[in-house]
Amino acid sequence: MNPVLLCLDSGTTSVKAAAFDGQGRLLARTERPNGALHRDGLRVEQDMAQTRAEALSVLRDCAVQLAGHVAGKIAGLVVTGQGDGLWPVNGSGQPVGRALTWLDGRARELAAGMGPALDAVQAATGSRPTAASASLQLLWLQRNDPARYARIALALRLKEWLFLSLTGRALAEPSVLLPVWGDWRSGALAPTVSDTLGLSRGTELLPELAAVGAARAGLSAEAAQATGLPQGLPVLLGPGDVQSTLIGLGLGSRQGVARASIFGTSAIHACLLDDPAAMPQAPAGAMIQQFVLGPGYLCFHPCFNGATLLHHLSRRFADLPAAPAPEYSALILHPFLEPGGERAPWTDPHASGALFGLGAATTPSQIAWAGREALAFVTRASHAMMGAPDGALSLGGGLAGDGHFAQFLATLTGCTVQRSPGSHAGLRGLAAIGARFLLDAPDPAAWIGDPEQSLAPEPGPVAAYADCKYRLFSALLDAATPFWEPLSALRTKAEELMETP
Incomplete structure (x- = not known):
């Protein structure tokens, strides 16, 4: 039966x-x-x-x-x-x-x-x-x-x-x-x-x-x-929804997958390591969990600011397209809009967003695409800090359905990106875990399945643009970070003024 x-x-x-x-x-x-x-x-x-x-x-x-x-x-x-x-x-x-x-x-x-x-x-x-x-x-x-x-x-x-x-x-x-x-x-x-x-x-x-x-x-x-x-x-x-979804995306459960990124309400960037102590950088917000399907440890950066960044942007800027084609520009966005600040890879409760390069000619499509670029930049930083091994990056969450974003992510990171937008990764990961412990079926492959599409990095001008912009993103972040706490204090003063009769 x-x-x-x-x-x-x-x-x-x-x-x-x-x-x-x-x-x-x-x-x-x-x-x-x-x-x-x-x-x-x-x-x-x-x-x-x-x-x-x-x-x-x-x-x-x-x-x-x-x-x-x-x-x-x-x-x-x-x-x-x-x-x-x-x-x-x-x-x-x-x-x-x-x-x-x-x-x-x-x-x-x-x-x-x-x-x-x-x-x-x-x-x-x-x-x-x-x-x-x-x-x-x-x-x-x-x-x-x-x-x-x-x-x-x-x-x-x-x-x-x-x-x-x-x-x-x-x-x-x-x-x-x-x-x-x-x-x-x-x-x-x-x-x-x-x-x-x-x-x-x-x-x-x-x-x-x-x-x-x-x-x-x-x-x-x-x-x-x-x-x-x-x-x-x-x-x-x-286990938690993070580990269940990572397993469903193939991390530790599909051959060739070395890292994964989930873009749901939050963003999660993860890899599977034998020795977490060997990570090149371990930001304060990084988390480590024992892998439930075998040896090793899941190392991941749980961000407060994930795909909901795009929702927040659409509420504040009129006419942003829902799924834009690439609109390359000089806009650089720091994607820290959630009230808790940021958790990883930058851990600061005062973290706040910023938009650089804004001008009279800026279009809604450029802002929408800059938001996607920002999420990709955080992804690259996270995987570099963890020292993720070579291999494919499996992409999950709502943004896995955006082929333009997936291709830019592949080009920026230099990794093949696997996307399975209709795979129900969290549920499939749970099924693989249940099969292991309730059905005594240790091989998760049947429950995980193959990716729907694999996207290779594209060499050429886009790769050069992405690398240059990532370095500017990082430099601007280093420059802005010392001002996060004073800005938070100023925000509090402003709110108090607005509440005063």
Whole structure:
């Protein structure tokens, strides 16, 4: 009998579910926009009850698609979601207010004023806390909303909240937990994090820790009734959405892929290394996770500013084309528009955007294309800092559908770029993980598949233009960085003036 794997991925933009058979064929897929996200300046929160309802809804829709069409038995459900943020619950497992998402910027000022403490945490864990980290978000609550902080019994991430909602059990796995609360080198928690940051409660708020593969429980009666899936169905807690998507893009799972970049709400640039200590540069915002499908470590730069840069630009400049052909110009854009500043490869809560070379003859198409060039420049910088090995760069996220961007990225980086815009990489990565641990199928190739297109670098004038502009981008960034903090202080003064009656 052909087994069926269900996969659930609750992201910042949308909530998705899919079903695959034992040969990796996609049998059913559902998706709905994330309607639980609330943006209000620095406050970027998510309604936890609505998030749970949306996850149950897409699973129910997927189960309806499968009914009567699948002869195989459903072998299990694999779950992932946004990797960072704080999803607090009380002793009864109910939400303590809205979740603080990874985009929430309220802890930005804490990050800006705790340099020595953050240095000490980075020395202990290998990763530096940012405004997206649960540790600093807990500290912000402790200082600014102590009554709410006192009601928290467990500090979860989104995927752990969904796992609790589906099974009634609170579990975590180490790949996303250790960069904040432990040490990737030893695999152990580091209680010193709480003491160093001044948290009265930290690691004691974490759920039980189990390895990927062992972090599983049966589907509860309530969740079974809500989804139409069988009670007791094995539910596997996968790694974070970043690692799931990177696996789905072929990193560590497709021959010849040495690095990958995801352009969703955020941008993630990653490679797989045997020894992360050998990286040429390790920016404070870099993260390291144990690879769940085999030996080695995923090293990646999680940027706050990804493809949403293009959305922000379109809101501020009229008539920007949605998918422009290349419009080469002297415009150079620094793509730091999110309220939390930037996390990696430049780690600064005060990071802000800039546009150089603007003139009376500047066109909307040039601005739109400069935004894409900026994202490509950050990609090149990130992979150079990590010392990514030679090989293809697999491209994922919404911008994988933009062939002009993919070709420019190939030319700029000198790498063959593989693009699979319709592959549902995160869901396929989850299926490969589920196949490994639920079906005992160690070869992920069937679930990952081949890329839809491979683009080689183009030599000639465009390559020379791209290299020259990248060097100017970097030089201007070095010059602008010292002004980020004064600009942030000026912004605060301006906001206070505008609020004064």
